[in-house]
Amino acid sequence: METLYPRLILDALTNVRYPGNGKNIVELGMVEDDIRIDGNKVSFSLIFDKSTDPFVKSLVKAAETAINTYISPEVEIKGNIAVKFRHTAPEPRENPLPGVKNIIGVSSGKGGVGKSTVASNLAVALARLGYKVGLLDADIFGPSVPKMFGVEDEPIYMETVDGNDLIVPIEKYGVKVLSIGFLVDRNSPVLWRGAMASRALNQLITQANWGELDYFLIDMPPGTSDIHLTLVQTLAVTGVVIVSTPQEVALADARKGIAMFTDEKVNVPVLGIVENMAWFTPAAHPDERYYLFGRDGAVKLSEELKVKLLAQIPIVGTICEGGDSGSPIALNDSITGEAFLDLGRSVVEAVEERNSQLPPSAKVVTHS
Numbered sequence: 246m247e248t249l250y251p252r253l254i255l256d257a258l259t260n261v262r263y264p265g266n267g268k269n270i271v272e273l274g275m276v277e278d279d280i281r282i283d284g285n286k287v288s289f290s291l292i293f294d295k296s297t298d299p300f301v302k303s304l305v306k307a308a309e310t311a312i313n314t315y316i317s318p319e320v321e322i323k324g325n326i327a328v329k330f331r332h333t334a335p336e337p338r339e340n341p342l343p344g345v346k347n348i349i350g351v352s353s354g355k356g357g358v359g360k361s362t363v364a365s366n367l368a369v370a371l372a373r374l375g376y377k378v379g380l381l382d383a384d385i386f387g388p389s390v391p392k393m394f395g396v397e398d399e400p401i402y403m404e405t406v407d408g409n410d411l412i413v414p415i416e417k418y419g420v421k422v423l424s425i426g427f428l429v430d431r432n433s434p435v436l437w438r439g440a441m442a443s444r445a446l447n448q449l450i451t452q453a454n455w456g457e458l459d460y461f462l463i464d465m466p467p468g469t470s471d472i473h474l475t476l477v478q479t480l481a482v483t484g485v486v487i488v489s490t491p492q493e494v495a496l497a498d499a500r501k502g503i504a505m506f507t508d509e510k511v512n513v514p515v516l517g518i519v520e521n522m523a524w525f526t527p528a529a530h531p532d533e534r535y536y537l538f539g540r541d542g543a544v545k546l547s548e549e550l551k552v553k554l555l556a557q558i559p560i561v562g563t564i565c566e567g568g569d570s571g572s573p574i575a576l577n578d579s580i581t582g583e584a585f586l587d588l589g590r591s592v593v594e595a596v597e598e599r600n601s602q603l604p605p606s607a608k609v610v611t612h613s
């Protein structure tokens with residue numbers, strides 16, 4: 246047999262035509278530039294546009310035959326052609342939340358920046374603005390939403406809808422609430438909780454009766470984790486709200502969080518940043534502002550990353566008290582209550598803008 250070289254292989258492959266358009270697989274660019282020759286053994290990859298292409302098997306077979314026919318039957322090619330796809334078509338899976346218009350993740354790079362406080366108060370504010378709102382607490386490391394809503398000890402009920410047993414979200418202050426804390430024991434070790442979390446979250450999303458919602462908020466765990474991936478794979482997330490305090494450390498983590506969502510494999514739009522604990526105003530001196538954690542850190546980050554600044558929330562003692570007593574501050578007509586209503590309006594605007602400029606979100610499909 247003559248010595249093999251890549252051109253010879255390509256010439257043989259020009260005899261393989263793609264059914265339907267009459268062009269050969271070489272001119273269609275379907276033969277990857279990875280032809281390897283090792284003695285009589287030849288291997289390379291064929292690239293198809295879609296994983297659903299009906300001709301994958303027959304073209305691989307035709308390529309093997311062409312090489313053995315036009316070069317030599319002694320060439321070892323059978324089983325050595327790899328198949329790759331340019332676009333992996335998402336598997337059509339049913340939308341688990343058909344009645345939900347917008348799904349919004351509330352996330353932070355770092356723990357303790359007030360993400361759950363913002364998520365809970367944003368939910369209450371949106372409900373006060375007249376929207377139908379659901380809030381899922383997916384923070385396995387510190388599920389604090391039940392406490393903020395004062396529903397920690399509420400029993401969870403199931404109801405049967407169309408033959409399926411569904412969890413009934415607890416309704417308080419006009420918000421439907423469920424928490425991972427209801428299913429995963431908060432005293433169990435974090436590692437164990439992590440292993441349980443994906444399944445439990447799936448259940449809270451797909452086997453709960455969320456009904457019709459304008460906004461479904463998800464209080465995500467801080468940082469970047471498998472849970473984030475589970476969520477964007479289970480749901481078509483409309484966009485995320487990133488919460489940060491003005492300190493450099495928090496901002497650096499917020500930047501990482503934003504990078505995770507904007508990564509081309511995840512590609513979830515960032516609706517904007519909320520700067521929490523932006524300043525402190527003593528009750529006795531309402532005109533004074535003390536920038537305890539630095540000034541305008543998140544403002545600068547939003548400018549740098551060209552992401553909207555949705556709101557600046559000051560440090561207020563009553564936020565803590567409200568959180569502890571199960572009565573979110575956004576229920577009040579205080580200045581802070583107003584600040585959260587403004588945040589609600591900014592989020593509604595950001596979602597409308599996003600929906601008018603970008604196609605509907607798709608669930609993230611990853612392939613190993």
Ligand SMILES: Nc1ncnc2c1ncn2[C@@H]1O[C@H](COP(=O)(O)OP(=O)(O)OP(=O)(O)O)[C@@H](O)[C@H]1O
Pocket residue numbers: 353355356357358359360361362363384386387388389467521522558559560561562564565566568
């Ligand atoms: N603007 C604020 N003013 C005063 N206290 C606040 C403010 N925001 C949050 N807090 C308090 O800070 C603490 C942490 O807030 P929260 O639990 O919302 O943070 P988190 O980022 O969700 O934390 P974790 O990562 O642990 O879930 C709580 O005690 C909360 O009441």
